[in-house]
Amino acid sequence: MSDCIFCKIAAGEIPSRKVYEDETVLAFYDLDPQAPEHILLIPKTHIASAAEITPQNSGLVAHIFEVAAEIAAQKGFADGFRVVTNCGESAGQSVKHLHFHLLAGRDFTWPPG
Ligand code: 5GP
Ligand code: ZN
Numbered sequence: 006m007s008d009c010i011f012c013k014i015a016a017g018e019i020p021s022r023k024v025y026e027d028e029t030v031l032a033f034y035d036l037d038p039q040a041p042e043h044i045l046l047i048p049k050t051h052i053a054s055a056a057e058i059t060p061q062n063s064g065l066v067a068h069i070f071e072v073a074a075e076i077a078a079q080k081g082f083a084d085g086f087r088v089v090t091n092c093g094e095s096a097g098q099s100v101k102h103l104h105f106h107l108l109a110g111r112d113f114t115w116p117p118g
Contacts, residue, residue, distance in 0.1 A: 006051045011102035015049040029065055030072050032107070041110025042082060046073055052103040055092040066103075073107050082109035089117070 006012050013019040014033065021033035024044050035043040048065045052058070058066055070088070077083040086109035091098040 006102070009051055009100075009102050011045075011047050011100055011104060012051050015047060025072055025076055027072075030069055032072060032076060035106065039106075040108040040113075042080060042086075042108065044076060044107040046105045046107060048103060053101050054098060054103055055090045057103065069105055073105065076107060077109065080109070085109060087113050 010019065014021045015031050021031075023031065023033050025032040029049055030046065031049055032044050032046045035045050046069045048062070048069065050062075050065070052062060052065075073086075073088055074083070077086050086107060089106040089108065090104065091106075
């Protein structure tokens with residue numbers, strides 16, 4: 006998607022503070038952190054949201070969760086973190102490219118707002 010900001014970040018056309026990268030997944034720091042650790046995990050291919058997850062692409066999502074667990078272990082917060090994806094404008098999705106927020110470093114309330 007030529008006008009998608011996360012496709013541009015995945016392609017290296019917009020710089021980001023990378024945490025992890027392989028052929029299919031990129032993790033980078035959020036520009037506007039909501040916790041001491043706030044990392045975004047995205048598939049490099051364009052998937053619009055969690056509503057677009059299918060049997061054909063769900064392996065990529067599983068891989069993203071493996072990467073999230075690796076990052077949590079490496080950064081030392083495996084005992085307490087939250088993974089969130091906002092799907093649709095009413096749920097707060099502002100970038101229409103599937104992404105998972107990996108948040109850590111503070112306590113989180115439940116239920117979320
Ligand atoms: P959403 O609101 O869609 O769930 O999450 C989008 C996230 O992307 C927000 O937390 C926002 O701060 C982050 N974001 C938006 N544009 C950029 C950018 O250009 N670079 C980085 N690193 N984060 C971005
Ligand atoms: Zn995209």
